Amino acid sequence: MAADFLLSPTTPLTLPTLRTLLAGNARVVTADTNAPAATTTPVASVAPLLAAACGVGAEVPRELVRLMLVLQAGQQQRCGASAATVRRLLDFYNREVLPVVYQQGGNQVGLAHLSLPLFGLGEVNYQGYRLQTRDVLELFGWAPLQLADADASALLVGSGFTLAYAVQAWLRAEHLVWVADNLGSLSQGNADPALPSSHAACHAALVYVQQLLEEALTVAPTPANQQLATKESLAPPTDAWLALGTLLLAVAELGSRSAWRTELLLRNAAPTLTGLRHPVGSLVYQNTQLSGGASAGTAAEIAINTHQLLDNAEQLLGIELLVILQQPTQLPATAPFLADAREQLPVLAEHQLLYPAVHAAAQFVHRYIRPEQAM
Template identity: 25%
Template structure:
């Protein structure tokens, strides 16, 4: 069980909830804070104080006073008017992450919602009911208003959800499991939609996928090193310790362990003096991407436990402050950084693919073809990888450098963080397919060199991959192979594979 406190949620906890469907509950102490915060809101309404978002309109309407009899209608209107997201829905796992993160943020006790709102969010998680939330429509400041409004609709028994593999009306799914829809009270609608949970949820799923992908790139690169008879000296620990980046040093160490005992790896001067950068600089390039991913992880774990709505209630209601924690700039910058870092893994991978297939750069059969000329082999797979890499370059353009004013210029600088996180997700999918191409080519190259000469780890990877991807003995529709390989990389338990086949190492060191 994962117990939410509003302060201690980790990426590892989130993985257990998102992918293992671990049961989620709220800590007793956190719920007490929520109750005190709610009392403050009710006192504000009772005393008819003018407080933004509780007894006033929103955005440019912040100067419009709302009568106490109308506060429930205000919440209803807010959710319905703001639920204007468009486009394809977020992946279901991202929707699940939004529900988790929204519940955790409310548990900090600064938002003024009733405990029943948090209970309903946890009910959705534990029943595996996930709101259908359109991906487009958020500016990433004032919170992810449009996406989170679609989440809030479900608590009211409206909108659509994913449940048991089907897309259906929310009220149908809620009825099946006995969840009673809510009527939102003062401040609750605003508390549900004012926050960065869409971009952060997407960022969280991105990080989980990117982390696994980054480890996999190293193993696939190790296969390529064997296929091209790469030089091991470039991975000598002294080289990397001399520079001082621990991520670079760790990549080099993992590569050394992966090719340990290989008869295909060469020494400096044995076949050539130096390898090309795409082989020799694997630790430097991959290590730099790891530095960026470490930065992203730090920002995500802060934001996952942050109060990001507005206004926030302090000192048992004595102080209600209207601020700007809903602004997504920290996550926008992190996601833009992630885009560049992950795209670079594909850039260098595509160059390794070129070295595997180009007969002017190796001594393998041209394009790894079984019958060069009559059969094209991996020729067009390299084209595919090059296309994906080029597409990533356009997606990697930073979203956070853009801003469009909204709400009659009251909200005059926005983060575009949700766009950044969505583009990062697209890049990750493209990178995985580029790596799938490198994997297919590297498998073929080591086969030509001699499987019996491989390191034990890379041979294990070869044997697992060959269960799904047959040797190239005849031209075929390689699109299917690429998608099968990419799906395998996405779904495999990489940590378990590493622990099983490199028992003397710790995952990630």
């Protein structure tokens, strides 16, 4: 069992910490020995949450909701929320009791859906089932929180919704740039000396976004610095809207470079692989459509588009990896990523269905644990 992580204003969450927490099974706890006793509060105290809980569209993926919980706990702690509120958010995180949150609506709507279960309202996902919150609270013996009006309103302040999307996007993009560096260096030697394998611009974008996100993870949200207008901000005065747009463009560029390398490899590939041109072309076209809106929309909308681009980039890199593995050349002994791929992914035969291998390659890219991250 991994050691608990103590969340406090003096030990804030960082991107490396979040990567470790999300990849492992450590609990996040808070020192709350002075937590105030619950008090009886009129039902009207949750009226701001009820009014804002009007999300639409698809549900936010569960791993993102879990990230929202721990980020919201950190933000609430920094802005002086009661220890009981922070503790319950972490209870949900640690037990993987995940509120049902919807993608469309923005920060305030997302936070309303995230917060309603604290009061025993709304629905949660638990162990693969969508359940009424009150039933899950009863299962654990947790009483619904009874908070004052100001506390309920404070739960709508902050950027936990957008910040979760941005943090996960950064973590995924950083991993995919590492994968692309490995594949680009090998494609360079096998395909065309003029092929651009460097991802310097992507690395620079990641550094820029990391600076903004690290600041957002340490700033206490207040109504005065929260922007609920068209271009929302993660942590004013930094322009996180611009940072997300930068990340979106960087991921689109990453996918385009992978598609270019794959196309050059396919020029001399066996006929078995030529069908891969179709999904590559389709993904590149979709990337163009998604990245074309980098300068429009809210930060939440751009973050959602970035996650779609990340999904596309995983598939493009997976296809590139699959084509590389069919090449007759030997893989470098110093490339454990490629050696692991050769061991786990199939060698394609003539007249073989391609899509199972494509899906397997994309999953390999997504789930691969780099040597420096192995426990």
